[in-house]
Every structure is written in structure tokens, then in C-alpha cells.
Amino acid sequence: MTAPDKHPLGRWDVESFPGHRVKLGRDEPLRLECGVELAEFTVAYQTYGTLNPDKSNAIMVCHALTGDQFVAEPHPVTGKPGWWDYMVGPGKPIDTDRYFVICSNFLGGCMGTIGPKEVNPETGGPWGLDFPVITIADMVNAQVMLLDHLEIEQLFAVVGGSLGGMQVLEWAASYPERLFAAAPIATAMHHSAQNIAFHEVGRQAIMADPDWCGGEYLSRGRWPRRGLAVARMTAHITYLSESSLQAKFGRRLQDRDAITFGFDADFQVESYLRHQGSTFVERFDANSYLYITRAMDYFDLAARHGGSAAQLFDHSPIRFCVISFTSDWLYPTVECRRIVNALNAVAANVSFAEIETDGGHDSFLLDVPEFHRVFRGFLEGAAEHRGLPRAVPRRNGP
Amino acid sequence: MMAESQRKAIRVDLQFIADMIEPGSRVLDVGCGDGTLLDYLVHFKQVDGRGLELSTEGVNACVSAGLPVIQGDADTDLETFPDNAFDYVVLSQTLQAMVAPRTVLHHMLRIGRRALVSFPNFGYWRVRLFLLLHGRMPMSDTLPYRWYDTPNIHLCTIKDFLALCRELGIVIERSVSLDHKSRTRRINSSPFTANLLGEQAVFVLRR
Structure with a gap:
């Protein structure tokens, strides 16, 4: 572990x-x-x-x-x-x-x-x-x-x-x-249909995480951090407006002067979403996320x-x-x-x-x-x- | 909620409408603006009142004052209300801004047992004189807009309105004109005079 x-x-x-x-x-x-x-x-x-x-x-x-x-x-x-x-x-x-x-x-x-x-x-x-x-x-x-x-x-x-x-x-x-x-x-x-579609993306992200372990992560001492974080990142975009994202981040770069030709969080908006995802997984249970989104659907x-x-x-x-x-x-x-x-x-x-x-x-x-x-x-x-x-x-x- | 002192004075045509409404009745105020009439009716006539208003400012002012008002367009949203849901449906100084005033009248009398309608009279002598003398679209206290920015797209005279009521088989229970000094004149006793001297008109209609 x-x-x-x-x-x-x-x-x-x-x-x-x-x-x-x-x-x-x-x-x-x-x-x-x-x-x-x-x-x-x-x-x-x-x-x-x-x-x-x-x-x-x-x-x-x-x-x-x-x-x-x-x-x-x-x-x-x-x-x-x-x-x-x-x-x-x-x-x-x-x-x-x-x-x-x-x-x-x-x-x-x-x-x-x-x-x-x-x-x-x-x-x-x-x-x-x-x-x-x-x-x-x-x-x-x-x-x-x-x-x-x-x-x-x-x-x-x-x-x-x-x-x-x-x-x-x-x-x-x-x-x-x-x-x-x-x-x-x-x-x-x-x-x-659109609401259900976004939720399905979130659920699939969680279930695709190997640490999800078919839902048994707790008894195996694991935590599907990456999957739940991606679910949160996707959902978070739907909670904001296009114009507010643009106003808040635009194409501004994160702590750097130029793009790095890689897959780091070059853009502020990426860094922001990653932060949203990583903090969320410290306070929310992945299976709960599956159940609650299902109830909404x-x-x-x-x-x-x-x-x-x-x-x-x-x-x-x-x-x-x-x-x-x-x-x-x-x-x-x-x-x-x-x-x-x-x-x-x-x-x-x-x-x-x-x-x-x-x-x-x-x-x-x-x-x-x-x-x-x-x-x-x-x-x-x-x-x-x-x-x-x-x-x-x-x-x-x- | 408004203070009692603020509630005292409402526009003369609104007061006239308010006086025609039975206490405790169910009232829908279409185009209720900032809720002046509705607030008056709720507090002085104990009506079960609702409002429909197009402008965001108007709706927010009404709901903030505790009045049940929905944001909507009389031209499209009246059809969502059921038959006979209200005792009175009020349309004050708004008919002339409707895209389809005839349909709006139809819905008002479908939704309510009675419709109360007030509108500026385009047959008023000063309006006629303005056009005659200046040759330009009339402007006055009740018609304050220029031709290109007016929301009033369906202005009519008292005689026009009487003709529409006849055509639609609408019963006019009461009708008065108000002159610029707010003196009232019964329209049915002399439609010609009322149409000439009335700056605005108030009608009580039923099916």
C-alpha cells in the first residue's frame, strides 16, 4: 500500500x-x-x-x-x-x-x-x-x-x-x-440528458481509477483520488460560466513566462481545476459521489x-x-x-x-x-x- | 415591506382600479411594475394577489417586498394560467405595449371572472391637437416616449377599444375616462365626449 x-x-x-x-x-x-x-x-x-x-x-x-x-x-x-x-x-x-x-x-x-x-x-x-x-x-x-x-x-x-x-x-x-x-x-x-451525461463522465472517471477496486477501496486501504478528482474537475466546470472562467483565468500561465511544451499545468485554469480536484478528494467519498449523482439522474x-x-x-x-x-x-x-x-x-x-x-x-x-x-x-x-x-x-x- | 405612509398615495387610475376590487378576492396584476397596486391591494383589501412582470427590476422589487410576483411576459405566459383562477385580472397602462392585445384580453377574461383594464386614450383632444398642429407623433405626460423608443406599439382610442369589446362579445360592466385633472367621466353616457376629454380610460370587463 x-x-x-x-x-x-x-x-x-x-x-x-x-x-x-x-x-x-x-x-x-x-x-x-x-x-x-x-x-x-x-x-x-x-x-x-x-x-x-x-x-x-x-x-x-x-x-x-x-x-x-x-x-x-x-x-x-x-x-x-x-x-x-x-x-x-x-x-x-x-x-x-x-x-x-x-x-x-x-x-x-x-x-x-x-x-x-x-x-x-x-x-x-x-x-x-x-x-x-x-x-x-x-x-x-x-x-x-x-x-x-x-x-x-x-x-x-x-x-x-x-x-x-x-x-x-x-x-x-x-x-x-x-x-x-x-x-x-x-x-x-x-x-x-446533458445533466445525466456529465454525471456519467464523473462516475466513469471514478470507476476507471484502479484504486476504486470495484467499490471496495475502504476495506483494501485505498482511496480513488485520481478518479474522484477528475469527476470533480469536470463537474466544477459545469458550475461556472464560460465568461467567468475567461475573466478569471483567460489564457494566463501558471507561475511561468512561457509554455513548456509538456503536460504540466501551464495554464492557470488547469492549476485551478487540479486544486479543486485534489482538495475535494480529502473531504468526499467516491462511492457517495456515485450514489448521489445517480439519485439526481x-x-x-x-x-x-x-x-x-x-x-x-x-x-x-x-x-x-x-x-x-x-x-x-x-x-x-x-x-x-x-x-x-x-x-x-x-x-x-x-x-x-x-x-x-x-x-x-x-x-x-x-x-x-x-x-x-x-x-x-x-x-x-x-x-x-x-x-x-x-x-x-x-x-x-x- | 413598505411603510404605511408610503402606501397612501397611489396613481389615480390605480386607485380607481383598487376601488373596484372586492376585499378578500383573488387578483392577478399583469404588468405589475414595482408592485404599487399589488401592495396596496394586499394590505388594504386583503386580496390574495399575484403579479406578472417583465422587467427584472420590477420583479426583484416586488419579491423583495414580499409580493408573489413572477417574471414573465403577458404575451406568452398568460396561457400557463388556468381558467377561472382569479376574481380579477388587472392590466394597468400595459395593453398598448402588448404584441397581441386581443389575445391578452381573451386570456384575462379566461383566467379571471373580471378584467380591469386601463390605457392611455389616443383620442384625447390634446393628442389629436399635437398631431394636427405639429405633424409629429404625440408626446405627453401619459405618452412620454419618442416614436422610435416607445414600448407602446398598439395605442388605441376609447372608441377603438369599445369596438374591440363589441367584436369579442365582451361585456363592459363599468367604464370611465379620466381627464388630466383626474376627473372621471362615465364613458357609456357619452362615448364621444369621453373619447375627446379622457386622457386615460379604465374598463371593468366580463365575459
């Missing part, structure tokens, strides 16, 4: 992470869409703010493909700020002085919730590819079990971008009585609910806010409009704004003041209708 292949799980002790862990499914198992039942499984989650006495101020934040429950605090592995630090916190659009924020690591994840790198009780080893194939609906059903465990009848809102937005849509379609407001952001009602909300997009939200009492970004070509505005059209078709209460940005799909994670202003306004309007007390203005420190 060579050192570079050794997996990084030593620094990745989920039991030592901040937040909470709960075992769900003891009384009644979670029946997955594929037919398998999970009788007892761990869900790791984090909360911010305080639940009010009548439990009406809870917001479920659904994280995206490579996100986790550490929404608004330093990441326990990388030390980087929370992935939605711009959005969640005291005085921020999702104001933790006002709302109680819950975010759980989704089913199949690798930050403490049951997933392919956790222990399979039947074998005592990691699940690996024996882990059942999960879907977005399974993730949401697990979140509902968490909500029951927390004894919260109705969430004030469910919000999320990208894969998080798919979970929001699934929540709204399957459990309309359990949320007051829904904000699906930069997302779609189903995965397009299988997502087709209308098909799962009988084929008609319009029927999905018939008589929905939920206040919706759909937001897209002009430079997002992964889940472009036209996909968000499909959601809006389905909601309009039943005259649902929906807001829809397309925010002008250069940041590509990742815009929902970035500092985009217009997005935050619109999002904050939507939440405040919904809070007024829900009868939540106004936020107490924060006093500035000395």
Missing part, C-alpha cells in the same frame, strides 16, 4: 463532528424506492438558532451534491467557511436570530448520515456497493422522519439550491401540509407523481419562490420556468425571479446581493403571512 492512496478518513471522524446524530427507523423502517428497507440508520444534522415555543419558525435547508450539514460554520474537515455562510446566520437572509435552521446530511452522504462508507451491520465492513441505490424521494422521506423525531409538525420553509432544490420540490409535492413556504433555487423538475418529479407536472401542486397551500440565474447553464432559467409553469397551471402562490449574475450555477452559493435581497424579501413576506414576529433589529457592537 502506498501512502498517496491511503484514505483520509483518519482526519474525518464523523463522530467528532459538531452537530447532532440520531438513529431513525427503529419503530418503523424507511422503505426505499428501490424496495430495500432501512431498519435503523443514522442521520447527522446541524441546527442554528432557536425553535420558538409553537415550533413555527423552523427552516429546513437542503444541501447540494457536495454540500453537508455545516451550512454556517467552519467545515470540520477543511476549516473553510460554511457553504451557505452568505445566506444563513444572524441578520442574514435566513436570519438565525429569527428562524430555527435545520440541515441534515442527506441519505447516501458521507458526513455522518448513513451512506456507502458507513458500516453495513450485516457484514461489519463498509457498505460499499452493497448500499442500496437511493433517490431524492428517499432523502426527503428520511428528512421527514427527522422532523417527526424533532416533533415539528410544520416547517416554516424548505429551501435549497441545485440538488437541494430538487429536495424542496419533492417536499412540496409529497408533503404539502408539512411546509408553509418553499424556495427551490437553480434547479429542475428532472435531470436532462433518477429525479423526475412529474413521472414519479403520475406524469402530469400540473397535477403535482394542485391545491398546494405553499408559498413558492423559484429563483434562477442568467449564467447558469447546468440548471438554466428555462428549467426553472417549467417549475413556474407547473405552479401557474394550478394558480399556486409563486414568485419567480431570474437574477443577473456571471457566476454560473454556483451563483446560489456566492455573494450575490440582489439574490439575497430578493430571497430575504420572499421569506419576510411569507413570515408575515405565517404570523411570525418580526426580527428584533440587531444592535451593532462597539
Whole structure:
């Protein structure tokens, strides 16, 4: 076994992470869409703010493909700020002085919730590819079990971008009585052929890595670094816009004055992508990546609910806010409009704004003041209708 | 949310429209701009209101103020709404900017039990006089654009609009013209005078 292949799980002790862990499914198992039942499984989650006495101020934040429950605090592995630090916190659009924020690591994840790198009780080893194939609906059903465990009848809102937005849509379609407001952001009602195609490239990269070992790398003390890094590099390109890549890197060279007539990272953009790949593999599990991308590919909300997009939200009492970004070509505005059209078709209460940005799909994670202003306004309007007390203005420190 | 003091004054034609709307009803404001009317209706008439607006600035201002507004084009997006979904569908000062005003009217009356429409009257005497005296495309407070940059591609007179309603079998429940001092005049009592003296018109329509 060579050192570079050794997996990084030593620094990745989920039991030592901040937040909470709960075992769900003891009384009644979670029946997955594929037919398998999970009788007892761990869900790791984090909360911010305080639940009010009548439990009406809870917001479920659904994280995206490579996100986790550490929404608004330093990441326990990388030390980087929370992935939605711009959005969640005291005085921020999702104001933790006002709302109680819950975010759980989704089913199949690798930050403490049951997933392919956790222990399979039947074998005592990691699940690996024996882990059942999960879907977005399974993730949401697990979140509902968490909500029951927390004894919260109705969430004030469910919000999320990208894969998080798919979970929001699934929540709204399957459990309309359990949320007051829904904000699906930069997302779609189903995965397009192009979306599936990019994911397939990522999966093939992982599976082509000899260190993947047919999915058994953990029990063999290996870690498919190269494959997972390539998957991340490809995906990362889809999260940015052509113009932002051009503006950020152009054809500039990396720490050199001339091209080297070789295959080193001559260009800054190459160096950047390599860095993205190599840091990602220190905090994400390759098999998780396979399972989660598969769940996204299988997502087709209308098909799962009988084929008609319009029927999905018939008589929905939920206040919706759909937001897209002009430079997002992964889940472009036209996909968000499909959601809006389905909601309009039943005259649902929906807001829809397309925010002008250069940041590509990742815009929902970035500092985009217009997005935050619109999002904050939507939440405040919904809070007024829900009868939540106004936020107490924060006093500035000395 | 707007402060109460900011909510007081809304444009005269908007106030006129607001006064015709039953409290607690369902309202779709097509071309809702920055949401002035919608905000007024939501807070003073407790309506279940929605807006449709083309401009990004307008939509963002509305949603930021907590109003349920979607970004969209009345010419193409009204068809996504179902029949009879609203009590009122409002189109204030926007009809003349539609590519297909006739189709938009059709959809408004399909979606809503009633349509409330206001538009600048191209038959207003000052407009006629402007063209007669200057020989150039009329410009005024209600028609502030030059011919080459105007969004108003389908201007009409009150008589034109009456003729269209007749042609489409639309019932006019109420109709008034407003002159430049915001005095109202019932159109049905004298369409000729209203068409001459009205700077703008407000119609309440049903199928």
C-alpha cells in the first residue's frame, strides 16, 4: 500500500463532528424506492438558532451534491467557511436570530448520515456497493422522519439550491401540509440528458481509477483520488460560466513566462481545476459521489407523481419562490420556468425571479446581493403571512 | 415591506382600479411594475394577489417586498394560467405595449371572472391637437416616449377599444375616462365626449 492512496478518513471522524446524530427507523423502517428497507440508520444534522415555543419558525435547508450539514460554520474537515455562510446566520437572509435552521446530511452522504462508507451491520465492513441505490424521494422521506423525531409538525420553509432544490420540490409535492413556504433555487423538475451525461463522465472517471477496486477501496486501504478528482474537475466546470472562467483565468500561465511544451499545468485554469480536484478528494467519498449523482439522474418529479407536472401542486397551500440565474447553464432559467409553469397551471402562490449574475450555477452559493435581497424579501413576506414576529433589529457592537 | 405612509398615495387610475376590487378576492396584476397596486391591494383589501412582470427590476422589487410576483411576459405566459383562477385580472397602462392585445384580453377574461383594464386614450383632444398642429407623433405626460423608443406599439382610442369589446362579445360592466385633472367621466353616457376629454380610460370587463 502506498501512502498517496491511503484514505483520509483518519482526519474525518464523523463522530467528532459538531452537530447532532440520531438513529431513525427503529419503530418503523424507511422503505426505499428501490424496495430495500432501512431498519435503523443514522442521520447527522446541524441546527442554528432557536425553535420558538409553537415550533413555527423552523427552516429546513437542503444541501447540494457536495454540500453537508455545516451550512454556517467552519467545515470540520477543511476549516473553510460554511457553504451557505452568505445566506444563513444572524441578520442574514435566513436570519438565525429569527428562524430555527435545520440541515441534515442527506441519505447516501458521507458526513455522518448513513451512506456507502458507513458500516453495513450485516457484514461489519463498509457498505460499499452493497448500499442500496437511493433517490431524492428517499432523502426527503428520511428528512421527514427527522422532523417527526424533532416533533415539528410544520416547517416554516424548505429551501435549497441545485440538488437541494430538487429536495424542496419533492417536499412540496409529497408533503404539502408539512411546509408553509418553499424556495427551490437553480434547479429542475428532472435531470436532462446533458445533466445525466456529465454525471456519467464523473462516475466513469471514478470507476476507471484502479484504486476504486470495484467499490471496495475502504476495506483494501485505498482511496480513488485520481478518479474522484477528475469527476470533480469536470463537474466544477459545469458550475461556472464560460465568461467567468475567461475573466478569471483567460489564457494566463501558471507561475511561468512561457509554455513548456509538456503536460504540466501551464495554464492557470488547469492549476485551478487540479486544486479543486485534489482538495475535494480529502473531504468526499467516491462511492457517495456515485450514489448521489445517480439519485439526481433518477429525479423526475412529474413521472414519479403520475406524469402530469400540473397535477403535482394542485391545491398546494405553499408559498413558492423559484429563483434562477442568467449564467447558469447546468440548471438554466428555462428549467426553472417549467417549475413556474407547473405552479401557474394550478394558480399556486409563486414568485419567480431570474437574477443577473456571471457566476454560473454556483451563483446560489456566492455573494450575490440582489439574490439575497430578493430571497430575504420572499421569506419576510411569507413570515408575515405565517404570523411570525418580526426580527428584533440587531444592535451593532462597539 | 413598505411603510404605511408610503402606501397612501397611489396613481389615480390605480386607485380607481383598487376601488373596484372586492376585499378578500383573488387578483392577478399583469404588468405589475414595482408592485404599487399589488401592495396596496394586499394590505388594504386583503386580496390574495399575484403579479406578472417583465422587467427584472420590477420583479426583484416586488419579491423583495414580499409580493408573489413572477417574471414573465403577458404575451406568452398568460396561457400557463388556468381558467377561472382569479376574481380579477388587472392590466394597468400595459395593453398598448402588448404584441397581441386581443389575445391578452381573451386570456384575462379566461383566467379571471373580471378584467380591469386601463390605457392611455389616443383620442384625447390634446393628442389629436399635437398631431394636427405639429405633424409629429404625440408626446405627453401619459405618452412620454419618442416614436422610435416607445414600448407602446398598439395605442388605441376609447372608441377603438369599445369596438374591440363589441367584436369579442365582451361585456363592459363599468367604464370611465379620466381627464388630466383626474376627473372621471362615465364613458357609456357619452362615448364621444369621453373619447375627446379622457386622457386615460379604465374598463371593468366580463365575459
